[in-house]
Structures are given as structure tokens and as C-alpha cells.
Amino acid sequence: MKLKKVLLGISLCVSALSFAQQTKKEVLFTVNENPYYTDEFVRVYNKNLDLVKDDSQKDLDNYLNLFIGYKLKVNRAYELGLQDNKKYQLELKNYRQQLSKNYHLDKEVTDELVEEAYNRLQKEVKAAHILFLLDENASPADTLRVYNKAIEVRAKALAGEDFGKLAQQYSEDKSAKENNGELGYFSAFRMVYPFETGAFTTPKGEVSKPVRSRFGYHIIKVEDVRENRGDITVAHIMLIKSKDTSDEDNAKLKNRIEEIYQKLKQGEDFGELAKQFSQDGYSASKGGLLEKFSSGSLSSEEFENRAFALKKSGDYTEPFETEYGWHIVKLVKKHQLQSFEEVKEDLEGRVAKDDRSSVIAEAMTEKLKKKYPMDTDKKMYSKVLTAVNDSYYTASWKLPESADSFNKTLLTINNDEEIKAWDFLEYINKEQKGGVKAKPLNRLVPILYEKFCNEKLNEYYDKNLENEFPEFAGVMQEYKDGLLLFDLMEKEIWDKAKQDTIGLKNYYNAHLNEYRWGKRVDAEVISSTDKKIIEKARKLLKKGKDIASVKEELNTNGKINVIERSGVFAQDDEMLPVLDKWETGISDVVNKGDYYYVINVNKVLPAATKSLDECRGRVVNDYQQYLESTWIDTLKKEFTVKVNNDVFEKVKKQLNR
Known part of the structure; x- marks a missing residue:
């Protein structure tokens, strides 16, 4: 996928749209009589002027050749029908979903949550909890019952009873029987957001009031608060083991790591020993140096704890074992936590994926309600209400036999989007299989309808993003063409280089001195x-x-x-x-x-x-580059390109002013 992103980036350099400059629209050239216009060429050229590093690409004659080559590829892709490929359409759909996420965010609320998260990341909280399970859509009576139970147990804790024993006795978190409700140290993003908020807003040594999360109510005892350990840079020497490593082979690894450790104690250089003996191919050539990391970044907690326990730069651990092998770790540097500006972008991404996203979504939905009016047909709503019965709670409710009487408008959004009552009935049908279970029915249906309306409102907004935001429409067009060109490259170049055994062998024979x-x-x-x-x-x-x-x-x-x-x-x-x-x-x-x-x-x-088998990977790569370098010439023979030179001269004068 990384390769795809790189290649798409290259294609976007010549396909991106810009609205910064307008020009008179004339036909600049045609490909098989399909016209391509001056305004697009000028927009693309201006947008990419500062992006290209090769000055030859800034030359308008050369750039026109690049632009024509790009359009030839697009024509070739459509000629092959690649736009109809289901994989391509799915990729495009997925990308649109990703791109549209930024347009579904309430910026003010997002900024507040990002700043809050940063402040919390400065600390790590050690806490224990007692969980009282409760469905998210529980009735008011059940909610009050569970809340009162949590209040009762909290009172016992405040009266001095041992919190761990209370957790064993009352907590409905199954692990509490073994760990007394202990959760260890954690910082922001490690727990569900409401729980995190409860932990970070409860003073050290105290027990929180009941905190509601999607799991139920919690009471949280904050046992300690410490400064976040920050980031750390280390080097390591690693001898790798796998799940299949025998005890005998593991003993040999242990003996070898102890030999290396002894040489360290004798004063030999850590980096040199890492280069000679570490089996971590990524870091060995760099003297064992790893990129900096923070608590929770690595898959081995043992490795992290050993690293953070080192005090001074140059200190190193004794040999220790993890599930991945044997290690000796040397401290290179401990880093202070980064500034807000340095981590803001990363935090925005994490907030969008965290439980906090529901807070943002709710704020955005409220804005959309003000932007797009919604109207409900009360008669159809009443008819839907009578069609739902208690079999919903056993997931045995069935849709009415005939859809005709429900194929009428229930909800209208912004006076132009009409949604049928049958759509809502189908939504209810899906929800009964694991969704909202609120009782009774006259409480259930309004909850479901509110969720349904909110979903349809957001869908309406999403469908109209291209109309609302011209820049969104432009980027989508860029990616559409970029994906198409990627699929074309895969078909015409990469796969051909792998499968064309005769061509590959001929290329290898013609370049033997290179292998x-x-x-x-x-x-x-x-x-x-x-x-x-x-x-x-x-x-x-x-x-x-x-x-x-x-x-x-x-x-x-x-x-x-x-x-x-x-x-x-x-x-x-x-x-x-x-x-x-x-x-x-x-x-x-x-x-x-x-x-x-x-x-x-x-x-x-x-x-x-080298034999072809010994260097096949490199030969395939070189053959791919060769095919690509001759590709445009081949396309020019397949398609008829006509350039309007008089128009191009006018464009050059305009751009050279």
C-alpha cells in the first residue's frame, strides 16, 4: 500500500486541480478527438510549479509532453475498461470515506478535545475500578437502580473498606477476581473516554462518583499520578528466536548473548558489537540504534520497562529475554515530551479514532440540524409505530408482508431528500439483531427514529460534499485518476515484467554485466x-x-x-x-x-x-523501469494526438509574464 501511495503522489503531481487561476478555455490538444483544454493545463501547471524539483519539468514544452503523456495513460485506462473494475470502485469509495471524515468534524469541539488530550498526556494515572454493568439504552428505572448500587459501594469505600476487596465482591469486570480491579498506570487514549475523564478528574487517593461509560457505571480509585515518562532512544543487540525455537537452540542464544555481554563489560564498543552480532537487520548496521519510542509504543512491555529503567546515557542492561528473542539495551537519550504544536496533528488523528469522536459527531449533527431542516410526516410515523411489536426484543419481529403502504415519505431533509417509511422499518429490523433494546416500545421507537434521522442527515450532508466544497470535488477527481493510473501501471508494467518470462530473460541477457x-x-x-x-x-x-x-x-x-x-x-x-x-x-x-x-x-x-534466479528481483525491477520508459512512445503510436500550436503559444505567453 505504501508503494501505491508513492505512485499516486507522482500521478497527482500532473493531475491535481487548482482553482487559483482562471484562463480562457480553448482546446489545447486532442487524443483520438477527445479535447483537453487550456484552463486545466494552466491550473495544473501553476499548482505544481513549486513541487517539481527537475527544472526541465518547469519548461512549458517539456511540461506539455508530460501532460499529454498523462492524458494518454488515462485514455488507455478507459480503453481497457479499468474504471469498471470492482476493486477500483471499492478503493475509490474507501478513499472518499477517509477524505470526507475531515468534513464531518466540528473544529471547535475537536480543538478542545485535542488540547485536553495533550494536557492529560503529560501525566500517567494509576487506578483501580469497580464496574456495574448497564446497557447503554437501559430504562430510567434500571439506570437509577444500578447508579444507586454504585453509590452504595462507593460509600463503603469512602468509609474505609478495602477497595480491592470491594472490587472482588461487587465488580462485574471478570478480571477483578484476580487483580482486585487494578488497572496499573495509563495515560490518555488508553481507556474509554468517559472512564479516562473520571480517572483524570479524580484527585489522587480519592474515589470518584459513579462514571457512566458504554459498559455501565464505574467507581474509580486513583492510587497515584506520575509524570509521563516521555520518549526514549536506545540501541540494542538482539538475537532472534521464534515460536519454533527449541529449548536447546534457545540455550545457545542465551550463551551467545552472555558472551557478547561479557565483551561489553570488558570495555568493547556497543555499536561495533551490534554491527557484528545483532540479528536485527534494521538496526544492526546502525550500531543497534532504534528510533525513539514512548510507553506503549512497542509490542513488548518488558523491553520498554528495561529501557526506561536505565538512568544515564551509555548505561546498558544485562541480557534479558522477551518473546522475540534475547536483548541487551543501551540508553542513548531520554527525550522530554513534545510541545503541543509538535504533536497536534497526531493528536487530531487519534481523537478522530477514539471515543472522543462520538462527542465530535454529536456536535456536528447538531450543526447539521440547523443547516438542513428535517420534517417528519406524523401519520406515517404513527403507522410505523403500530407495525412494531414486542417480538423485537427477542429478535423475531418481521417486516410487514407488504411494503406498498409504507412506501411513502416519512422524512424530508432540506426540502429535497425524501426518505420512505419502509427505509425506517428496515432500519428497525437490523437494530433488533443487536442494537437498541430500550423498553417499552413507545420509548424504543423514538430512540431508534432519532438515530435513524441523525444517520440520514449525515448521509445527506456526505452525498453533497462535492457541491458544498469545490476543493473536495477537486481532490476526489485527482484521486479517481490516480487510482486509475495505478491499476493501469499494474496491468501494463508491473505484472507484465513479472509474467513476461521471455522479455525478462532477453533483458537480463542484454545487461549481464550489471548483475x-x-x-x-x-x-x-x-x-x-x-x-x-x-x-x-x-x-x-x-x-x-x-x-x-x-x-x-x-x-x-x-x-x-x-x-x-x-x-x-x-x-x-x-x-x-x-x-x-x-x-x-x-x-x-x-x-x-x-x-x-x-x-x-x-x-x-x-x-x-549472477544467474537469473540469483538476481531475479533486481532484474524484474529494472525491466519494469525499462518498460515504463518506452511506454509513452508506444501509446503515442496507438492514439492520435493533435496539438493546437497557436493556442499553446498564447498559453506560454500568458504563463511567462
């Missing part, structure tokens, strides 16, 4: 910071000792003096020392940085051409 192995060696590499130790290792190798024997003799009294790597290495591998000549046998002692090496070369592998 070669450098000189390599099959070798065992022994390293140490002590030159004398390496000299001893070399003598032992000369006597025919194997690697295991060398390690056993030199790593004594719990001290790791030597450590080894074996395998096939490129002779110019940056982790290997430089030898004047690579040849089979045991090398002299060589130095690189703080380390001394001796290398037992089993075999020297000469430079050679």
Missing part, C-alpha cells in the same frame, strides 16, 4: 581487542584446531576473549578487515579499528555473473 557477484570468500573470522589473544588464536588454527577448540582454550575464567563469525562474505564487506591478498588458508593478524582479526579462508570465490 555480477564481486569477489567473495568462504571463511571463519575470529576477532578480539587483544592482539596477543588473536596471535594465540592464529597459532592454534595453524595447528589444525577448529573454531570450537580455539574458543574453549582462549575464553577462560568467564572472560570472552575471542568471538567468531563464519559464512560467505564479500571481500569488500565493511565488517571485514582489508587483506592485501585473499587466498585459502590462515591469514596474518590484521587490524581494523579497535579489533584484531585472523581469518581462516576455506575457499576464494571469484567474481562471476
Whole structure:
């Protein structure tokens, strides 16, 4: 999906609409008699003028070629019928849903919630709770009953009874039997919003009044409040294990990590050891350095706690095990919490996905009610009310046998959208299978109808976004074409490069010199910071000792003096020392940085051409680029392009002013 976004970004650079400048509309060129106009070209050019890095693309003649090439691709896509593809239509629908979300937000309410969330993120609250289950649409009588029960238990806690025992006795949260209602430390976004609000507004050491969430009522005891731990940057050395790792293999991993740890204690450099021995391919080449993270960011709480427990930069942990493997973690830097401006955008996204979104939605719905008048036909509403009976509560209620009498307008929105009573009946039918269960019916139906009206009101607003907001219409057109071009590229270029075995092989044969192995060696590499130790290792190798024997003799009294790597290495591998000549046998002692090496070369592998299977991924990628580079020329032969040069000259004069 990331690749798709990149490619769409490229296509949007030449397809984006801008309303900043108007120009006289004339036909600039045609593709198979389909006209493309000057106003679009001028808008696109002006919008993208500051985006292109290649000055040649700012040249109007070159840009016209790019623009024509883009339109050729669009024509090709429509010729192939890609616009009718269900996957394309679904992608477009999903994108519209994502894009429209920003237009369904009440900015004032959103800003307040974002600021509140930021303030709460400065702290972490430790709390316990007691839950009293209650349906969201419970009757007033049931609501009062459960509320009074919560008040009664709260009074016991305020009188000094042990909160944990009260949780065991009264809480309807099943985990309370084991954890006494304890939730540990948490910050904003970790709990449902009403619960979070209750916890953050209750002083330390006190018990909250009953707090209503979608689960029921809670009473919350705030046990501690501490400063948020912020962000942290660490480096690590990792030996990976999987679910299938045997006890024997895990023991070997543990032994290896302890060897590395011993070398650290002997003063060897953490980064160098990470480069040599860490199996985390992402961080090893960077000396084990990881991107900064905060509490809850990683999938391993053990890793986080070990990291945050380090006090000073340069401190490192003892070896420890997680479900992912064995680790040694070094503290690089602890970071203060970011400023509001730095995290505002991220918080806006989190608020939109959190329970807080319901607060925003309610505020937005109230605004829409003022913008778009709604009118209910009372006679049809009464008729619907008589069609619903108590079988709804057992999910056995059925729609009336005939829809004809209900196929009349029940709700009118903004005097132009009419919604039939049957639509509401179908909504009720769906709700009985797990929705609102309020009793009695004369209370249930109004609740359902209010929800139904709110949904239809928001749907009406959503359907009219293109009419309400020209910029929304423009972006949708951009994405529509961008998705179409992505599907076209996939069909015409990427899939072809993978499936065209003859073309791929011909391309590979024509570019053999680009796919070669450098000189390599099959070798065992022994390293140490002590030159004398390496000299001893070399003598032992000369006597025919194997690697295991060398390690056993030199790593004594719990001290790791030597450590080894074996395998096939490129002779110019940056982790290997430089030898004047690579040849089979045991090398002299060589130095690189703080380390001394001796290398037992089993075999020297000469430079050679890679087989197609050995470099297929790269060849496919190169072949794709080749096909794309020749694609426009092919399209120009398939389609007839006619440029109105007189009109283009006028456009150039206008844009060059």
C-alpha cells in the first residue's frame, strides 16, 4: 500500500486541480478527438510549479509532453475498461470515506478535545475500578437502580473498606477476581473516554462518583499520578528466536548473548558489537540504534520497562529475554515530551479514532440540524409505530408482508431528500439483531427514529460534499485518476515484467554485466581487542584446531576473549578487515579499528555473473523501469494526438509574464 501511495503522489503531481487561476478555455490538444483544454493545463501547471524539483519539468514544452503523456495513460485506462473494475470502485469509495471524515468534524469541539488530550498526556494515572454493568439504552428505572448500587459501594469505600476487596465482591469486570480491579498506570487514549475523564478528574487517593461509560457505571480509585515518562532512544543487540525455537537452540542464544555481554563489560564498543552480532537487520548496521519510542509504543512491555529503567546515557542492561528473542539495551537519550504544536496533528488523528469522536459527531449533527431542516410526516410515523411489536426484543419481529403502504415519505431533509417509511422499518429490523433494546416500545421507537434521522442527515450532508466544497470535488477527481493510473501501471508494467518470462530473460541477457557477484570468500573470522589473544588464536588454527577448540582454550575464567563469525562474505564487506591478498588458508593478524582479526579462508570465490534466479528481483525491477520508459512512445503510436500550436503559444505567453 505504501508503494501505491508513492505512485499516486507522482500521478497527482500532473493531475491535481487548482482553482487559483482562471484562463480562457480553448482546446489545447486532442487524443483520438477527445479535447483537453487550456484552463486545466494552466491550473495544473501553476499548482505544481513549486513541487517539481527537475527544472526541465518547469519548461512549458517539456511540461506539455508530460501532460499529454498523462492524458494518454488515462485514455488507455478507459480503453481497457479499468474504471469498471470492482476493486477500483471499492478503493475509490474507501478513499472518499477517509477524505470526507475531515468534513464531518466540528473544529471547535475537536480543538478542545485535542488540547485536553495533550494536557492529560503529560501525566500517567494509576487506578483501580469497580464496574456495574448497564446497557447503554437501559430504562430510567434500571439506570437509577444500578447508579444507586454504585453509590452504595462507593460509600463503603469512602468509609474505609478495602477497595480491592470491594472490587472482588461487587465488580462485574471478570478480571477483578484476580487483580482486585487494578488497572496499573495509563495515560490518555488508553481507556474509554468517559472512564479516562473520571480517572483524570479524580484527585489522587480519592474515589470518584459513579462514571457512566458504554459498559455501565464505574467507581474509580486513583492510587497515584506520575509524570509521563516521555520518549526514549536506545540501541540494542538482539538475537532472534521464534515460536519454533527449541529449548536447546534457545540455550545457545542465551550463551551467545552472555558472551557478547561479557565483551561489553570488558570495555568493547556497543555499536561495533551490534554491527557484528545483532540479528536485527534494521538496526544492526546502525550500531543497534532504534528510533525513539514512548510507553506503549512497542509490542513488548518488558523491553520498554528495561529501557526506561536505565538512568544515564551509555548505561546498558544485562541480557534479558522477551518473546522475540534475547536483548541487551543501551540508553542513548531520554527525550522530554513534545510541545503541543509538535504533536497536534497526531493528536487530531487519534481523537478522530477514539471515543472522543462520538462527542465530535454529536456536535456536528447538531450543526447539521440547523443547516438542513428535517420534517417528519406524523401519520406515517404513527403507522410505523403500530407495525412494531414486542417480538423485537427477542429478535423475531418481521417486516410487514407488504411494503406498498409504507412506501411513502416519512422524512424530508432540506426540502429535497425524501426518505420512505419502509427505509425506517428496515432500519428497525437490523437494530433488533443487536442494537437498541430500550423498553417499552413507545420509548424504543423514538430512540431508534432519532438515530435513524441523525444517520440520514449525515448521509445527506456526505452525498453533497462535492457541491458544498469545490476543493473536495477537486481532490476526489485527482484521486479517481490516480487510482486509475495505478491499476493501469499494474496491468501494463508491473505484472507484465513479472509474467513476461521471455522479455525478462532477453533483458537480463542484454545487461549481464550489471548483475555480477564481486569477489567473495568462504571463511571463519575470529576477532578480539587483544592482539596477543588473536596471535594465540592464529597459532592454534595453524595447528589444525577448529573454531570450537580455539574458543574453549582462549575464553577462560568467564572472560570472552575471542568471538567468531563464519559464512560467505564479500571481500569488500565493511565488517571485514582489508587483506592485501585473499587466498585459502590462515591469514596474518590484521587490524581494523579497535579489533584484531585472523581469518581462516576455506575457499576464494571469484567474481562471476549472477544467474537469473540469483538476481531475479533486481532484474524484474529494472525491466519494469525499462518498460515504463518506452511506454509513452508506444501509446503515442496507438492514439492520435493533435496539438493546437497557436493556442499553446498564447498559453506560454500568458504563463511567462
